[in-house]
Amino acid sequence: MAKWGEGDPRWIVEERPDAANVNNWHWTEKDATAWSIDKLKSLLTSIEINSPELGSWKLSDIKPEGEASASNRKGKLIILYDWTINGKIEGKASDASESSSGTVEIKNFSFESELEEAEINVKLQPITNVLKKELSDQIILKLKQYLELLKKDFADGLQLPTAHGTSQSSKKSTVEVKNVERQDSSKTSTSGSSSLGLKISTKRAKLSDSFKCEAHELYRVFVTEEMIKAFTRSDAKVEGHKGGKFVFMNGQISGEYVELDPPGKIVKKWRSKDWPEGHYSVVTIELVQKEDCTDLSLVQTGIPSSDHERIKDGWKRLIFEPIKSTFGYGARIL
Template sequence: MVLHNPNNWHWVNKDVSGWTKEYLEKDLVGIKAEKDGASAEISKLLSQEGDVEVAQRKGKVITIFDLKLQLEYTGKTKEDEAVSGTITIPEVAHDTEEDEYVFEIEMYSESSSKTAVKDVVRSQITSQLRARFQQLGHALMDAHAKDIQHAAGHKPAFTPAKVYSSSSVNKSSEESKSSTTTTTNGKGPAVNVTSLSDQQEFRCDAPMLFQILTDPQRIAAFTRAPPKTFEGARPGGKFEIFGGNVSGEYVELSEPTKIVQKWRLAQWPQGHYSTLNIAFEQNNVDSVTIMRVDWTGVPVGEEEATKRNWENYYVRSMKQTFGIGSIL
């Protein structure tokens, strides 16, 4: 499916997890090796857990993936004894180097007579898997980049913005009813705006969440890059993150319970900011913290993109990076 993205300015992403599973099944199954009469071959992709996306940020297409894979292998010893087992790779990510993959190799039925096959897997099969994993990002780009980025000079017909009701935006989260008003900040034309809200659970205390959203090193960790601008987490301190696709200014901070920001996406009308209120409510029994988010002043037609990118690039990335929540 091609995602409408005129002039390649919108911050959009495409979930390609299903395509990736099919690709890996074709690419990995059949990898084989032999040494000193013992042989082994990848026979099945048993499971794939995690997320895979192709995203476009202000004209640049990137891949974002973080997977856990389990493969099945079969083989034979020099004496023709059948062997089978699993290979678990805890992390195959877009930023994993070729020498950083970890392989957990197990046999269904361990015995000393079968170790030669396990050695083939460890010494011969894993090196082939490393090389294949390094090509996944390129394969994703080749197959899907064209779906979210238009060719130079191509000017698709503009589709009028759709006004989304709260029920159509992230039904799994608690949201307020959207109320549309017209505002202007003196720097541009009047903008029709609405309100959004979101609620997420994190398995950490409130001070940690507060630090993740105010400390530049932690911000760099979950956004995958240092902030383009960061004047400090203080009232009036400006910031630009995600390569400038998100920018704003801290308005109010009450550690560790509240952060208020002026906040905008790059594709919004020039000079227009929403007000983003973030509240942290900690359960002192099990250190679970609810993060409640309320936006006011979101441009009409930008509701879905705002919520989607908040979920994917803030919430999901924070949970993955710091290990503070189940990724649904």
């Protein structure tokens, strides 16, 4: 038996007078989606440009689509987010006689990419390169503010104070925004101490296949517990609804359904058991009904680089082919 004060610090209850979540060791999570939608709308609609050179412009009707969450595990704050944002731009150029309007689209604003890699598309006639750059710079600034608020304000309370009145994060900076750098080919990323958190070298996989069935039938295969048990020939726990968790292949694969749009689209957070703890990829499956088959396209981002080929092979060998053989979806529809 360990002497007083020499035990594993994760279990020293004195660190918290109420013994709740000792040393912030246990997993806690907060859904930040609704909070984020309001915050992104507020931040982006505050953008205004007023100058003799560029004229007067402002953003409006901001519509964020996506999700965000904040989690605490082993004293580390993990931030996940994935957003596509659309809005309007209205105003008047300094040399114009009439007002004009256009649209703004922000894509690739995700924990899988660097903030500066967010795609900002402005459709406005006329528009100058100077105005476009100014808009992009202000949008990036507001997105950065959103991430700072997500970490500081929304996540407040996830890491509980100790008996001494301080949280684990006040002793040591342990915030991890899972800001994973995406690699489409030979691009590499090494682990480093970025101000936004630890990076993991990742890659992106894209696969496609055709199945001899209706789109709604194939959709059910990916969200129905009994069907997943059948083609994997293993135990599975599946909550086939938005926000529902899944675990299959005897615990090797787990995750959560992020978006379900039957019968054409499934988006889910997805991880392999042997990946770094807390790291999830994002899988997007799209199904297109054709005359005699259903075409499937799959994009998976955030795959640890060392596991890229194994994961791609696994989708073909352990998912697609077993689905065809188990349910007869490799045969022709007569």
